[in-house]
Structures are given as C-alpha cells and as structure tokens.
Amino acid sequence: MIVITVNGKQEELPESTSITDLLIKYGVKPETVVVELNYEIPERQSWADIKLVNEDHLEIVKFIGGG
Amino acid sequence: MYSQELTDNNMLRYTRQLVLDGFGPEGQNKLKMAKVLIVGAGGLGSPASIYLAAAGVGTIGIVDYDTVSYSNLNRQIAYSTEDIGRYKTDCSEKQLTRLNPDIEIIKHSLKLSADNVREILVAYDVIIDATDNFPTRYLVSDTAYFLKKPVIEGAVAGYDGILMTIIPDKTPCYRCLYPTPPEDIALNSTEETGVLGMLPGIIGTMQALEAVKLIIGIGQTVSGRIITFDAISSSFRDISWKRRKDCPLCGKK
Ligand SMILES: [Zn+2]
Numbered sequence: 171m172i173v174i175t176v177n178g179k180q181e182e183l184p185e186s187t188s189i190t191d192l193l194i195k196y197g198v199k200p201e202t203v204v205v206e207l208n209y210e211i212p213e214r215q216s217w218a219d220i221k222l223v224n225e226d227h228l229e230i231v232k233f234i235g236g237g
Numbered sequence: 238m239y240s241q242e243l244t245d246n247n248m249l250r251y252t253r254q255l256v257l258d259g260f261g262p263e264g265q266n267k268l269k270m271a272k273v274l275i276v277g278a279g280g281l282g283s284p285a286s287i288y289l290a291a292a293g294v295g296t297i298g299i300v301d302y303d304t305v306s307y308s309n310l311n312r313q314i315a316y317s318t319e320d321i322g323r324y325k326t327d328c329s330e331k332q333l334t335r336l337n338p339d340i341e342i343i344k345h346s347l348k349l350s351a352d353n354v355r356e357i358l359v360a361y362d363v364i365i366d367a368t369d370n371f372p373t374r375y376l377v378s379d380t381a382y383f384l385k386k387p388v389i390e391g392a393v394a395g396y397d398g399i400l401m402t403i404i405p406d407k408t409p410c411y412r413c414l415y416p417t418p419p420e421d422i423a424l425n426s427t428e429e430t431g432v433l434g435m436l437p438g439i440i441g442t443m444q445a446l447e448a449v450k451l452i453i454g455i456g457q458t459v460s461g462r463i464i465t466f467d468a469i470s471s472s473f474r475d476i477s478w479k480r481r482k483d484c485p486l487c488g489k490k
Binding site for chain 2: 177201202206213
C-alpha cells in the first residue's frame with residue numbers, strides 16, 4: 171500500500187494506482203475535473219499512465235463555471 | 238492628485254472602513270478613483286456590485302443583456318419581484334444609486350462577444366468575471382490577459398464554488414487552470430446543477446473583497462492559488478496552483 175495526500179487528506183491506496191484509477195475509485199468523471207500532482211499539472215492524456223507513489227500530493231479541482 | 242476630497246457625509250458613510258489598518262482617506266480615494274467592471278449581473282454579480290457600491294468604488298460598469306425573471310430571485314439579490322421583465326442593468330443602476338448616490342454606474346446592456354469585448358474591458362482597472370458560462374469566461378479572461386488587466390474569477394455550480402485572482406504574467410491565468418473548456422459545456426449552468434443563493438452570495442462577496450484589496454493594495458489576494466468552497470461541508474480549500482509551462486495562453490512559446 172501507499173499513502174498519498176488527496177485534496178489535503180491522507181489516503182491509503184494500492185500500489186500502482188494511476189490518476190485515472192483514483193478518480194474512478196472516487197466516483198469522479200475524469201472529464202469533469204482538472205488535477206495537480208506535486209504542484210505540477212500533468213496533461214489529461216497522461217493520467218492513465220501516471221502511477222501514484224508514496225507521499226504524492228494530488229489536488230482535484232472540478233470544472234465550475236456557473237454564476 | 239485626487240479628484241476631490243471626501244465630503245463630510247462620506248467621511249461618515251465610510252467611517253467603519255476608514256479606520257482600518259492600511260485603509261484611511263488615501264485608500265478611500267483609491268476606491269473613488271477606481272473603475273471596476275462586473276461581467277454578469279446574476280448570482281455573483283448581485284452581491285459583488287452591492288458591496289462595491291457600498292464601499293464607494295467610484296465607477297462600476299455592469300455587463301448584462303438579460304431581464305429579471307422569477308427563477309433569478311432566489312440568489313440575485315440586487316432585484317425585487319417588481320423588477321420582473323426589466324433589464325438587469327437598469328435595475329442594478331437603480332438599486333446601487335439608491336444605496337450610494339455618489340458613484341457612477343455604467344450600463345453595458347449587451348451580449349459580450351469577440352467584437353465588443355475589447356472596447357468594453359479596456360476602460361476599466363479591474364474585471365470581475367461573474368458570468369454564467371465557460372465560453373464567456375474564456376472570452377473575458379483571454380481579452381483581459383492581452384490588455385494586462387487583473388481578472389477576479391468566481392464561479393458556482395451545485396454546492397461548489399471557486400475563486401481565483403489573475404494578474405497577467407505574474408500569476409497562473411484561467412487557461413493554466415482550465416486549458417480548454419469541459420467536454421460537456423452545459424454541465425455547469427446553474428439551470429442544470431441548481432444553486433442555493435448563499436453560495437454565489439459568498440463567492441460574489443469574496444470577488445468584491447478581492448477587488449477592494451487589489452485597488453487599495455492591502456493584504457494577499459487569491460493569486461497564485463485557488464480557493465474552492467464546498468457549501469455542503471462548509472469547508473474552504475486553498476490550493477497552490479502554478480503556471481502551466483505549456484499554457485495555451487500565457488505559456489512560453
Ligand atoms: Zn496560463
């Protein structure tokens with residue numbers, strides 16, 4: 171198992187969980203959010219290939235555009 | 238330097254903020270000289286315009302082509318039941334002038350488009366993006382980037398709110414956050430997601446606060462970071478956000 175920070179909270183996850191796996195696990199549709207990993211912004215196309223590792227810091231931000 | 242000294246009545250009107258650290262008559266005069274444009278006179282624009290008028294921002298421009306309808310009234314607090322069917326810009330002018338007769342309201346009762354956005358934005362110091370859709374947000378934030386004007390982005394959907402202040406070339410821009418629109422554009426209209434009036438009340442009020450701080454030059458604005466608000470858990474998140482190296486707008490070519 172690995173421990174990472176998601177939206178400021180600690181989460182325990184199986185090894186080799188990708189960003190896409192994590193979003194699915196959270197019930198988040200990938201097309202409705204943007205993510206930041208360790209203060210860098212990975213391309214959407216690479217989310218399925220990026221495996222999360224111990225102490226990663228992930229922020230998930232929804233598309234919010236109403237007023 | 239300043240156009241005119243504050244009158245005695247206005248010393249009284251603004252007395253609670255004049256005594257604040259970093260404010261004083263000098264700060265009040267900066268507000269008086271400032272021109273703020275509010276794009277969208279809906280759930281966000283209502284509280285933003287009311288608080289900016291109350292604070293004494295000298296010139297407030299309002300862009301909106303819509304009229305007031307019943308379904309607006311749970312959140313668009315600048316309007317009353319008697320305003321149904323009237324232009325939001327006209328109703329806002331009436332309401333804001335009644336609150337503070339010493340400020341100037343400039344009405345732009347039109348639909349913002351690529352043809353008119355530049356000539357409208359260019360006349361203002363600070364832009365508050367309070368629109369209700371992604372295409373207009375890109376139009377406003379892209380244009381403001383090229384004009385080098387600060388934009389205060391605020392948005393709501395469902396129980397979620399978001400806020401960021403963009404200083405061109407200094408902070409991440411709107412496209413550093415959202416490089417391209419979401420696939421499902423309608424995803425975010427409050428018609429689809431619903432909205433409780435207090436949420437745009439909170440975010441729109443924070444947009445007004447950001448504008449005042451930018452104008453006076455006090456404190457830290459929400460720049461280089463993003464604040465999100467979850468109305469269901471009543472929690473804020475403060476997220477550091479960097480410029481995208483490959484940002485389609487502000488990235489190094
Ligand atoms: Zn950018």
